[in-house]
Structures are given as structure tokens and as C-alpha cells.
Amino acid sequence: MIRVGIAGATGYTGLELLRICSHHPEVEIIWATSDSYSGIELGNYCPAWQGRTCMVLEKPDMEEMAREVDVVFLGLPHGVSMDYVPAIFPHAKVIDLGADFRIQNLETYEKYYGLHHKLPTVVREAVYGLPEIYRQKIKTAQIIANPGCYPTSIIIPLYPLLKNQIIQPEIIADSKSGVTGAGKKPTEVTHFCEIDGSFKAYKIGEHRHQPEIQEQLSSAYGGSVDIVFTPHLLPIKRGILSTIYVQGDPSVSEKEMWKIIENFYHNEPWVRVYPLGQFPELKWVLGSNFCDIGLKKVDKKHFVIVSAIDNLTKGASGQAVQNMNILFGVDERVGLPSSVLYP
Known part of the structure; x- marks a missing residue:
């Protein structure tokens, strides 16, 4: 059994980790922490757990708690993971669902997050946790930087096209997300x-996921990629749908472009490339770990790509468990939800 600890268990990603890990046949949840609700039984905090567990939420003490587990999931606010990692490293693997180790360029991280990075050496060691692309590195990682939700929905469909340099490195991505992407703490912007x-666009040209997307796409292309990324807030709880606009050579057909993506992900259990003429919808991914992709050529050189994920599952906690499976040699389909919450 893989012994798991979950830090930040009462946030949306923490609760989703509990949901997924509780059904995982190879996982034993040893502890779950919460600064705000320590000492409270999980079933009293979240009645969905009534009659299922007697687990009590604990105050985090990583010096001691890391000794009890094989891997720690960090579902913490940006900047907090840096304080936890040094205590965990001697004893357990780390899968961080925050942004502290996603961006290799520390100047960029500090600019967008307004934080001084305390662990530059660990950033260089961290593996970006997109399994379909970095699987081999994930297998031996000590720390995995779980990707952001918007980046997951954009990088997966674009990676094979940029890797094969079949599209121009100037991209427009419009992404629409449910409100859980903003986290659990209510604000004036996100309350009912x-x-x-x-329905609105927000943080145009300045969203924190922009540099993460740009860094990964540029790595795929082997040169600088420019992306105009505009996030939008949907009046729904969960899910991300990204509409991506790219340019290809006029000689490249719709079927050829589709085939490049389909061939790249043909054996990937959590990526579904739709037949030509069909496009993803949020209702077909909610609650699951799938990333769905559709494509259409709209004129001589322009293509539209549509992708859909559940931001809490493939965009966060499901992907984190997928990374854990790879890290510990478990089939990455095990324990992850393939059924959707429909209707």
C-alpha cells in the first residue's frame, strides 16, 4: 500500500484528493491536515464523510508526520509549500498542487506571484507533472510540480503540434472555467x-498561468512561443473548456493535423481525441480524469482546437494521483474516475 498524507485537506483540491484516494485500492490515507479545522473529525467538517471514516483533521507538523508516509500531497496556498518541503524531503516524496515549483524561471515566478522563492535548488530538481509528456522523469522524481488547470487544458492539445513544428508559434487561447478554479475562500468576485x-473575461494578459503555459510550450517547440491567453469565469462549479486558435501551413489538411494529435495520444488512457466533426463538452468530462480534444480547419491556414477537462480532477487532484501512480509503479488508470457526473 502507498501511505499518503494530504496537507490542506479542506480546500477543493484537498477534498477531491480525499474522494479519489479513498477509492484507490493501493492507497492508505494516513493523515490529512487543516490549519483552520484541526481537531475536527472529517465527517463533522464535511458530512459527505459521515459513516465512512473517523479520521480527525490534524494540525500540520511535517517534521514528524512526513516520517509516517511515502508521499505527501500539498494542496496549499501559493508560497506555503516552500516552507513544508524541507521537512518532508528526507522522508517522503512530494506532489505539490500549488505553483511554487512549476516555473523554472524564478524571476518570472516572483514577478507573477509576488513572492521571493526560498528554494531555487528544489525548483531545478522538480519535475513538471504532466504525465503524458514527462512520464519517464516522473518515475524517478523526488518532487513533482502538478500543473495548473488552465495550462493542462492548453498544453496537452498543443504539445504534439509544437513538438512537430506543424503550427506557427503564435497562439490564441480562450479558456472558460468554473468557479472552483478560484479556490474555496470566497471573495466579492466569486460569491453567488x-x-x-x-460571464466575464478576467486578468487579460496578466493571469498567473500565462508564464507557465508559455514556458512549457516554448520547451515543446524548441524556441520562443507567443500565446495570448484570456481566462473567463463561467457561472458553474467545475470544468474548463479551452478554445485555441492556431495557424498551420496551407498544405496541411485537417485530417493530417488531427492525425498528429491522435497518434501522439493514441495509447494514453486519459486523453480522448474526438473524431473529426465532434467537439468536447464539459458535461462529458465532469468528475473524470479525462482530457477531451476536438479539432477543425476553418480556412486555408487557421485551425480551431477545443479541449475540455474537469479542473478539479485532470486539472488538479486526479492528475496528482495519476502522477503518484507513475511514481510508485502502479498502472496510472488505477483509482482514477472514468465515469462522469451526468446528468
Whole structure:
């Protein structure tokens, strides 16, 4: 059994980790922490767990708690993971669901997150946790930087096209997310009366996921990639749908472009490339670990790519468990949800 600890268990990603890990046949959840709700039984904090567990949420003490587990999931606010990692490293692997180890360029990280990075050496050691691309590195990693939700929905469909240099390195991505992407702490922007019946773009040209996307796409292309990324807030709880606009050579057909993506992900259990003429919808991925992709050529050189994920599953906790499976030699399909929450 893989002994698991979950730090930050009462956030949306932490609760999703508990949901997934509780059904995983190879996992034993040893502890779950919460600064705000320590000492409270999980079933009293979240009644969905009534009658299922007697686990009590604990105050984090990583010096001692890391000794009890094989891997620690960190579902913590940006900047906090840096304080936890040094205590965990001697004893357990780390899968960080925050942003502290995703961006290799520390100046860029500090600019976008407004934080001084305390562990530059660990950043260089961290493996970006997109399994379909970095599987071999993930197998031997000590620390895995779980990708952001928006980046997952954009990098997966674009990676094989940029790797084969079949599209121009100037890209536009419009992404629409449910409100859970903003985290559990309520704000004026995200409370019910502000989002219900509305739809808006936000943080245009300055979203924190922009440099993460750009760094990974440039690595795939082997040169600089420019991306205009605009996130939007949907009045729904969960899910991301990204509409991506790219340019290809006029001689490249729709079927040829589709085949490059389909061939790249043909054996990937959690990526579904739709037949030509079909496009993803959020209702077909919610609650699952799938990333769905569709494509259309709209004129001589322009292509539209549509992808859909559940931001809490493939965009966060499901991908984290997929990384854990690879890290410990377990089939990466094990324990992960393939059924969707439909209707």
C-alpha cells in the first residue's frame, strides 16, 4: 500500500484528493491536515464523510508526520509549500498542487506571484507533472510540480503540434472555467450574486498561468512561443473548456493535423481525441480524469482546437494521483474516475 498524507485537506483540491484516494485500492490515507479545522473529525467538517471514516483533521507538523508516509500531497496556498518541503524531503516524496515549483524561471515566478522563492535548488530538481509528456522523469522524481488547470487544458492539445513544428508559434487561447478554479475562500468576485447569470473575461494578459503555459510550450517547440491567453469565469462549479486558435501551413489538411494529435495520444488512457466533426463538452468530462480534444480547419491556414477537462480532477487532484501512480509503479488508470457526473 502507498501511505499518503494530504496537507490542506479542506480546500477543493484537498477534498477531491480525499474522494479519489479513498477509492484507490493501493492507497492508505494516513493523515490529512487543516490549519483552520484541526481537531475536527472529517465527517463533522464535511458530512459527505459521515459513516465512512473517523479520521480527525490534524494540525500540520511535517517534521514528524512526513516520517509516517511515502508521499505527501500539498494542496496549499501559493508560497506555503516552500516552507513544508524541507521537512518532508528526507522522508517522503512530494506532489505539490500549488505553483511554487512549476516555473523554472524564478524571476518570472516572483514577478507573477509576488513572492521571493526560498528554494531555487528544489525548483531545478522538480519535475513538471504532466504525465503524458514527462512520464519517464516522473518515475524517478523526488518532487513533482502538478500543473495548473488552465495550462493542462492548453498544453496537452498543443504539445504534439509544437513538438512537430506543424503550427506557427503564435497562439490564441480562450479558456472558460468554473468557479472552483478560484479556490474555496470566497471573495466579492466569486460569491453567488456576482457570478450567477453572468460571464466575464478576467486578468487579460496578466493571469498567473500565462508564464507557465508559455514556458512549457516554448520547451515543446524548441524556441520562443507567443500565446495570448484570456481566462473567463463561467457561472458553474467545475470544468474548463479551452478554445485555441492556431495557424498551420496551407498544405496541411485537417485530417493530417488531427492525425498528429491522435497518434501522439493514441495509447494514453486519459486523453480522448474526438473524431473529426465532434467537439468536447464539459458535461462529458465532469468528475473524470479525462482530457477531451476536438479539432477543425476553418480556412486555408487557421485551425480551431477545443479541449475540455474537469479542473478539479485532470486539472488538479486526479492528475496528482495519476502522477503518484507513475511514481510508485502502479498502472496510472488505477483509482482514477472514468465515469462522469451526468446528468
